[in-house]
Amino acid sequence: FGAAFGRVFEHSPWIAERGFVRKPFADVDALHAAMVEVVRGASAEEQLALLRAHPELAGREAQTNSLTPESTGEQLKAGLTALNRDEMARIAAFNAEHGKRFGFPFIIAARLHDKSQIFAEFERRLTLSVDEEMAACLEQVYRITRLRLDDLVAP
Numbered sequence: 150f151g152a153a154f155g156r157v158f159e160h161s162p163w164i165a166e167r168g169f170v171r172k173p174f175a176d177v178d179a180l181h182a183a184m185v186e187v188v189r190g191a192s193a194e195e196q197l198a199l200l201r202a203h204p205e206l207a208g209r210e211a212q213t214n215s216l217t218p219e220s221t222g223e224q225l226k227a228g229l230t231a232l233n234r235d236e237m238a239r240i241a242a243f244n245a246e247h248g249k250r251f252g253f254p255f256i257i258a259a260r261l262h263d264k265s266q267i268f269a270e271f272e273r274r275l276t277l278s279v280d281e282e283m284a285a286c287l288e289q290v291y292r293i294t295r296l297r298l299d300d301l302v303a304p
Contacts (some may be wrong), residue, residue, distance in 0.1 A: 150165060150166075150169045151165055151166050151169070152300070153301070154168075154180075154184075154298075156217065156219065156280055156297075157184065157292055157294050157297045157301070158184065158188070158199065158202075158290070158300055159199070159202045159204075159217065159220065159290075159293075160202035160204045160220075161198070161199050161202050163195075164187045164188060164191075164199070165184060165270070167187045168180070168183040168184040168186075170185040170189045171186070177298055177299065177302050180298065181291075181294065181295050181298050184294065184296070184301070185291050185294075187217070188287065188290070188291075196283070196287065197252075197253060198281075199287075199290065200253040200254065200256060200283065200286050200287070200290070201252075201253050201254070203220075203253075203254050203256050203290075204216055204220055204254065205244040205248070205254045205255070206229055206240060206244065206254075206255060206259065206267065207224065207225075207229045207230070207237065207240045207241075207244075208241075208244055208254075211229070211230065212222055219297055219300075222260070223258075223259040223260045223293070224259055225261055226259065226260040227259035227260060227263060227264060227267060228263055228264045229259060229264060232264065236264065236268075239268065240268070240271075242291065243255065243271040243272075243275070246273075246275060247271070247275060248281075250275065250282075251279055251282050251283070253280075253283070253286065255271055255274065255292075256285070256286040256289045256290060257270055257289050258289050258292040258293045258296065259293075260296065260297075261292065303304050
């Protein structure tokens with residue numbers, strides 16, 4: 150189970166491991182709900198570690214080809230691997246500001262957005278409180294992981 154689902158949550162196999170005890174799962178919805186409940190029941194430190202396990206958008210990991218295969222595909226679909234020089238400077242500034250303000254990377258379900266939507270969401274969410282942004286990032290993690298689960302179990 151850990152080998153099959155440990156990569157669903159970015160660099161956080163503990164979520165699948167803890168979710169396994171909630172088996173059996175009637176369907177993908179139930180499996181995802183169990184893993185989301187693990188995150189919701191986790192300590193604030195564990196939730197923060199989960200957020201910090203995510204890469205910056207078009208950041209160092211992307212530039213050094215060290216993203217997970219899942220993150221690589223998600224950033225590719227959003228157009229973040231083909232940014233022009235001005236867009237790269239803009240996203241780097243957003244990443245730096247977000248990290249400084251919140252202490253964790255900006256997270257969005259990239260494959261559900263294009264780069265203009267991502268830039269707009271960066272701007273909007275930089276106005277949130279730390280608690281609001283942490284909640285927003287966790288909700289995006291849940292969207293990302295549902296898509297990843299669908300990819301894993303698709304017929």
